[in-house]
Amino acid sequence: MELTRGVSPSSVGALLRDRTLRLAAGLAVVVAIPVAILFYFQFRSISALSQSSTVVLRQLSQETADAVTKVLVDTLRTARVDVLLKIGQRQTEPLDLAYIENAFEQGLVNDPFVDRFYVWSDVTNEYKGRVLAYDRTSYGFITNPPESALLVKRFHDLAPEQRAIAIFDDTIGGRRTHFQGQLRFTFTRDRLTSFVALAVDAERLSSDYIPRLLASKFPKIEGPTGFPPLAVTVLDGANRVVYPAGSSVTDRYVDERTFPLVFFEPELASFAAPEKGKPETWRVRTGYGNQMIPDIIAARERPQRVMMAMLAGLMALGVFFIARAAARELRVAEMKSNFVSSVSHDLKTPLALIQLFAETLELGRLKNTERAPEYYRIINSEARKLTRLINNLLDFSKIEAGLRKYQLEPTDLSAVTRRVVDSLDSQFRHNQFSVTLRAPQAPIAVKLDAEAAEQALENLLSNAMKYSPEHREIVVEVDTSGGYGVVRVRDHGIGIPPRLQRKIFQKFYRVQTDAGSGPQGTGLGLAIVDHVMRAHGGFVRVDSEAGRGSTFTLHFPLYRGDINVDETDSGDRGRAADVARSA
Numbered sequence: 001m002e003l004t005r006g007v008s009p010s011s012v013g014a015l016l017r018d019r020t021l022r023l024a025a026g027l028a029v030v031v032a033i034p035v036a037i038l039f040y041f042q043f044r045s046i047s048a049l050s051q052s053s054t055v056v057l058r059q060l061s062q063e064t065a066d067a068v069t070k071v072l073v074d075t076l077r078t079a080r081v082d083v084l085l086k087i088g089q090r091q092t093e094p095l096d097l098a099y100i101e102n103a104f105e106q107g108l109v110n111d112p113f114v115d116r117f118y119v120w121s122d123v124t125n126e127y128k129g130r131v132l133a134y135d136r137t138s139y140g141f142i143t144n145p146p147e148s149a150l151l152v153k154r155f156h157d158l159a160p161e162q163r164a165i166a167i168f169d170d171t172i173g174g175r176r177t178h179f180q181g182q183l184r185f186t187f188t189r190d191r192l193t194s195f196v197a198l199a200v201d202a203e204r205l206s207s208d209y210i211p212r213l214l215a216s217k218f219p220k221i222e223g224p225t226g227f228p229p230l231a232v233t234v235l236d237g238a239n240r241v242v243y244p245a246g247s248s249v250t251d252r253y254v255d256e257r258t259f260p261l262v263f264f265e266p267e268l269a270s271f272a273a274p275e276k277g278k279p280e281t282w283r284v285r286t287g288y289g290n291q292m293i294p295d296i297i298a299a300r301e302r303p304q305r306v307m308m309a310m311l312a313g314l315m316a317l318g319v320f321f322i323a324r325a326a327a328r329e330l331r332v333a334e335m336k337s338n339f340v341s342s343v344s345h346d347l348k349t350p351l352a353l354i355q356l357f358a359e360t361l362e363l364g365r366l367k368n369t370e371r372a373p374e375y376y377r378i379i380n381s382e383a384r385k386l387t388r389l390i391n392n393l394l395d396f397s398k399i400e401a402g403l404r405k406y407q408l409e410p411t412d413l414s415a416v417t418r419r420v421v422d423s424l425d426s427q428f429r430h431n432q433f434s435v436t437l438r439a440p441q442a443p444i445a446v447k448l449d450a451e452a453a454e455q456a457l458e459n460l461l462s463n464a465m466k467y468s469p470e471h472r473e474i475v476v477e478v479d480t481s482g483g484y485g486v487v488r489v490r491d492h493g494i495g496i497p498p499r500l501q502r503k504i505f506q507k508f509y510r511v512q513t514d515a516g517s518g519p520q521g522t523g524l525g526l527a528i529v530d531h532v533m534r535a536h537g538g539f540v541r542v543d544s545e546a547g548r549g550s551t552f553t554l555h556f557p558l559y560r561g562d563i564n565v566d567e568t569d570s571g572d573r574g575r576a577a578d579v580a581r582s583a
């Protein structure tokens with residue numbers, strides 16, 4: 001498999017031709033496009049939903065503001081329509097007391113916010129110039145109550161304006177009171193002849209009557225679910241909150257309606273005196289707590305958008321992992337097929353050599369008998385290669401089946417290393433490698449399975465030879481480091497680019513610079529090393545630079561107990577720490 005990566009056009013072409021990449025791209029397209037379309041529509045529907053929610057919230061607010069204002073205005077205006085207008089000039093000039101009393105009585109029932117009604121007439125004889133009042137406490141006329149003089153004076157003061165409706169506020173008995181009168185004039189309008197009026201206690205109206213009226217008319221405003229509820233606030237002329245009782249003024253509202261606090265239809269303002277007089281302006285405000293509609297919509301949209309983005313991310317991740325897994329499977333399949341041909345090659349070559357040299361020796365074709373040892377060495381070394389290959393294959397299948405067992409014994413790491421280096425001596429020589437072994441005199445105690453550790457080390461040494469075509473020098477060091485007994489195998493070969501340094505430990509993985517060329521192999525050697533080291537509670541590390549060589553280091557956890565020093569190995573230990581062998 002082609003694994004060289006770069007940016008040259010040829011390598012881009014190679015990438016496109018790479019089946020695994022094609023597969024990943026195909027998968028991404030097949031999944032990503034429908035998902036993208038889905039998400040596009042989902043996003044659009046979120047926007048559409050936001051728009052319609054905005055409309056609904058806006059409408060609810062406007063309609064409620066209108067409805068509340070209308071209820072207030074309509075309620076307040078009935079006092080004039082029901083009572084003041086019902087008592088016409090015909091009933092006041094002269095006074096038709098029975099009729100008026102009936103109208104006042106009805107008025108007090110129908111308009112509970114009115115505290116008192118008045119009638120005054122300059123025409124009738126009996127009560128001429130006297131104010132007759134009618135209220136809930138009397139349920140009969142009171143003649144000239146204390147405010148009579150004020151009423152007569154204020155209405156006479158307003159009379160020159162010649163308006164049918166006159167309004168004023170005053171404080172009576174310490175309570176602020178709204179007065180409104182229906183004035184009647186002579187035909188030429190130059191003299192006030194009678195009036196019918198009403199008084200409303202300002203405090204009772206705003207702190208009792210209106211809150212109760214609104215609470216009963218708008219017990220609960222149904223808004224769309226999932227949104228903050230719509231709140232209605234009514235403010236009086238001094239910006240005090242009238243409704244809901246006890247709450248404070250909110251600065252943020254969606255809609256505001258204003259209306260004058262009068263007891264007649266606001267459209268009739270031009271018929272009222274004083275024309276430019278200032279009835280209090282009340283306000284009806286509607287809003288959603290302290291939030292404006294765009295904020296509410298944005299707050300609602302945000303989690304949805306975040307969720308969508310997260311979903312998209314998850315999906316992308318899913319596609320990525322599936323593509324990666326599929327690509328890996330493909331690669332493994334490809335590596336397996338390479339593996340079969342490598343194994344066949346690795347079996348055939350040593351066998352052919354063994355056969356050739358054995359035959360030569362057997363048939364006595366060797367002219368120069370001095371070369372016989374060389375032939376034996378070749379046969380031996382090729383046989384070892386075969387053994388290593390077969391051991392690797394057997395071990396690998398055991399590892400794969402989970403059957404590989406390790407018998408860890410306290411052992412001197414230097415001794416094991418020396419044994420392996422020694423046993424490969426003829427191969428080093430044959431391949432013209434100079435090998436330096438550096439091991440301390442004192443034993444390094446580790447617990448290991450000698451067979452497995454030797455195999456791991458042999459794999460490293462054989463790789464060091466295989467991948468060092470020119471600079472044929474290998475250094476093997478035994479040492480301790482950070483609680484581990486370590487064996488370093490350093491070569492000056494072709495090295496491994498950093499991005500591939502993790503992959504080389506995967507089963508079947510092989511780095512090949514040029515398809516077909518380069519040393520043959522199964523891609524199992526390092527996978528086995530990795531497995532062996534893990535089974536020992538240690539690990540293998542690689543430090544390498546492409547073109548400069550590699551150092552593979554085996555880490556075995558140090559053993560704190562005693563070890564049996566194998567006497568056959570102790571002879572070596574007596575030598576100098578640095579033992580150099582040259583072929």
Ligand code: ADP
Binds near residue numbers: 464509510512524
């Ligand atoms: P094999 O040697 O049979 O290919 P391994 O598992 O032993 O399989 O090694 C995997 C890959 O790691 C090799 O194909 C090679 O490219 C790389 N490699 C291993 N050891 C070395 C080394 N000492 N120097 C450079 N490359 C190495």
